Amino acid sequence: MKNNFIAIFALIISSCSSLPKKITNSECIFPTDNTYPGGLINYSLDSIKSEVGENLKLGDLIFATCKSDSQFIVLAPIPLSYKENKVQVTFSNKVVASIPLQNKAYRESRIEIQNKSLVNPPEVMQDRIKEEYIQGQKAKNILTRRGSKQVMMNKPLVGIISSEFGVRRFINNQPRNRHIGLDIAATEGTPVKVPLKGEVILEGNFFYKGNVIYLDHGDGLVSSYSHLKSKRVTLGQEVSEGDILGYVGSTGRVTGPHLHWEVFYLGIPINPEIFLKELY
Ligand SMILES: [Zn+2]
Known part of the structure; x- marks a missing residue:
């Protein structure tokens, strides 16, 4: 499952067509971070911009939009069955960010x-x-x-x-x-x-x-x-x-x-x- 999940992330970031037009932050109303299995990561790609630079493009799998010309929000789902305590964001097979996950005690x-x-x-x-x-x-x-x-x-x-x-x-x-x-x-x-x-x-x-x-x-x-x-x-x-x-x-x-x-x-x-x- 871990590999599948990382693959989703890699696909989101690396598959691509063209950069979106400028959209102001107020136009993008997404859920906040819920970093636990069954939740969503709301991740701004701004922090990895320096790593990927001009090569960063967005593809069909992204359910996201931009805050500015150079900053993007990625939503990534965390499966209930996910067992690791962190999610690694990869780009070109390189880990560019590691997002810690919380535990959630389900009844x-x-x-x-x-x-x-x-x-x-x-x-x-x-x-x-x-x-x-x-x-x-x-x-x-x-x-x-x-x-x-x-x-x-x-x-x-x-x-x-x-x-x-x-x-x-x-x-x-x-x-x-x-x-x-x-x-x-x-x-x-x-x-x-x-x-x-x-x-x-x-x-x-x-x-x-x-x-x-x-x-x-x-x-x-x-x-x-x-x-x-x-x-x-x-x-x-x-x-x-x-x-x-x-x-x-x-x-x-x-x-x-x-x-x-x-x-x-x-x-x-x-x-x-x-x-x-x-x-x-
Ligand atoms: Zn039910």
């Missing part, structure tokens, strides 16, 4: 379920689950250029957080997948609104996620909305902040009505709270 959730058929999905569902997994993987890895300079999000709904991002889940003492979304509980039928403009790139009724919608916000930022009672948008639709995506429900594998909200950056799940203009 553990342990539940006991006696009925085995509730723990593991029935065999006849396996093909469907696999196909839906592939569709989700494809959606979260979409990378389109939009040149976004403002990526902070509004709350998708009014509600209370019922499960945080990153929770380590165990069922009958068996480790399950980490919780890579934020659960926001609300009354069934509560409107779920678009937190940041984007395009509907996937919608369906999935075994685990129930009624689900994926939005592409551009430049590697994708979000998804699960367990909806119903959907109000269609595939390919461009949506704006505040538009109603659908309504809170309990479709798919859930115990009660809530929104399971995921945010991906370059395909890596990031704590959605990092993008919120105002916290729950």
